[in-house]
Amino acid sequence: MTGKKGRWILGISLAALLAVAGGSQVFFLARYPYFRKYAAQNGVTLREAREAWGHPDAISEQMMGLAVEASLENWDKVAELASEDRKTLVGTYYYNLANAHRGQLADRLMDYYQPFERGLFLPVGEKSTPFQIGCAGDVWFALGDMSMAERDAMLGMLFSPSHTGSRFLRRLAETNLVTGDYEAASKYLRMLLNARQDRKWAREHLPEAWSPQYAARIEQKRALLPHFDLVHGMDQTQLILRILLNSNPSNRMALDYLLCYDLLTKDLDAFVGDYVPSLTASHLYEEAMLIFLAAKGGMDPENFRHYHISEETLARFNRFVTIYKRDEGSGKNLTEEFGKTYWYYFYYAVRNEHR
């Protein structure tokens, strides 16, 4: 083989290798676009992301998609991505959050996998994954608790591979803009102004550059802030929601989250105490009230009127009870017709501590 020929072969081989490598990269990015976007939000390269999180798969791609779209507040897209129920904590969490933004949290709660309260508020603790922690603040930000939202953004950043990331810095900037702590916000805005992909966002969020729409958004968020201070445990979810509601009884999302929390933990006494039928309505709440009224001997027309229980829901409940009694508590003949009711959840959902 001549030298010239050898160089040709070497060149062609190298080109082929590069093509394969490049093609593989293109294929990877096409298959896992949200992995790339989530890595960018965490301030890491694809290689660093793979080292930290492993190779993506369909489930992680869906979860990262949910996290990315939620951070951009594309709630329709979040709902679309969550439509495939893969029975994951994060999937349920964003499914619920997307529905809450549309005022449908309660109505659609039982249509999806619900791992008790953990699908409403992602647990932040020793058993939590860094990914879960990085997502946990989104619900608090939506509900108006900037203290918890800031905490979770800080923790998300702490556990992100590079201990930074625009996802968290943006949230830290915004929580402080909402509370009016511009000194704190300015630190994060300056960091974002000096990152190419965040520069435009940061410029628009400098207080002197707010658009009327953004100023209105901040005012809207400020209206949700608690009006009084109370020290609470980090896991006292019901108390935190009640503080929000005490300050702003019209915070419908907080009310629905509190009621759904009560129901998913099967705490019917708390539910009845928290439920204000004039402020929110859902067939879910009707169903829950019927269990309570039946147990407490309150099945009378006055209560049905007060709690807005329709004749249709009452008829279905009676049918559920009839089958339940007939089958001596077995749920096998209830699943098809009542599998998506609160009654079915109340009697048959079992907490799985290992998930």
Add this chain to the structure above:
Amino acid sequence: MNTGNRAWLAVFALLLLLACGRRADLRPYGEGTDRTAPIFPDYREVTVPGNIAPLNFYYTDPQGSRFVTTFTAAGQSVTIRGRDVVWKEKEWARILATGADMEVSSQYKTPSGPMSFTWTVHVSPDPIDGYLTYRLIEPGFEVWDDLEIVERNLSTFDARPISDWRNTQNKCMNCHIHAQGRGDLSMFYLRGEGGGAILNRDGKLRKLTLKDSTMISATVYGEIHPGGRYGVFSTNVIIPGMHSFGNRRMEVFDTASDLCVADFDGNRMQTFPETARPDVFETFPVFSADGKWVYYCAAPVKNLPAEVEQTMYSLVRRPFDAETGTLGAPADTVWSASERGLSVCHPKASPDGRWLLFTVADYGTFPINHRECDLRMMDLQTGEVLTLDEVNADKSDTYHSWSSNAKWFVFASKRGDGMFGKPWFSHVSEDGSVTKPFLLPQRDPHFYDTMTRSFNVPDLGNASVGFDAAEIGRVWREMPAEVFD
């Protein structure tokens, strides 16, 4: 020049432009932000020791250009051009060695015209201890990742980890404290499995389990006796909570706390009925400079967290017998919380015995998120309490420690962004007057712009501690913890 050369020159210029990168965006700037002064760090009118690293800084006005800064001391002059004022270390050492105050002239252009101002860096003849240890930690609300304790040489920019996550499988570690500013007498905790209190005494490291069956927890806050044999500690049941107001953030409180004494020679823990009362919280014990007293904070027990805002700690002291290692009675109330309507924490006696530096807050025992939390200094000769207005800011100022000559102290302040504690230094004169504090200088003046970790419990030492993170890793892995009973 031919066309080819021109093309190469153009490419070279383009590459140079790219290499220089884009100028940093300095906004937000001005009133209401964390950059209100024309320079950051604001070294105008500060007092520094003659053994401090160069005070590098930058001009914060985003509209400014053509910056010229001239330093003059004892007839010597240095001019630095550019927004970033970064010293050559030898040049800084030369001008600092004159011992004279530096007169500084700052000049630059703005769209509205030329700007100039003059200022002074006062140079004190009193040196500061050469080393500072601190824990670097993200404000993590109970959890942690990638913790490290660092020792910084204050005369240079050299810093090295003396314990870190790499060598301890990401274990939690609490802050490192020197006794009387001594590099050869210090301690810190490694928490979790394989951990313990790491005692550094006379060049030897030990790992200690400072807990016996009668104590409510392992030891938490405390200090080593000047003689080196004993340590006084609090044991605390610590509960974290959150404020519902967005920028009041985290509140930490104790639901129980007592005091104990560890005998490092006899591997013995001692508790005392007077400082283990169920109706009193006792915490933050420290020794007086002569080792004859233990100062600590005490508060009547409250129902927490409901009554956290009514929890007020007084400053108390008890005699300490260094022969027997016992705390005596009765307790003297040195500073009454109920009389002042404020709560005390973190007392620290100056090594010369003259001063007691402590923190006051509106309530509670963990003031790092209390904006109102300020330093106070008691003259132990007269009992007078100085408010240190020159030192305190509108954010938390706490976690202080003394230089071994008692002429300087360092403290962690959250001034500015309110979230990330940074070390600030202030000089103390014979009459108790203190100087405008200066921020720990860094090689890169923009260092703090992107720093998202707090400098936790900055502590001064007159010598390097001698050990390093690898050695601590071996202690953690291989050394059995000594039992105390």
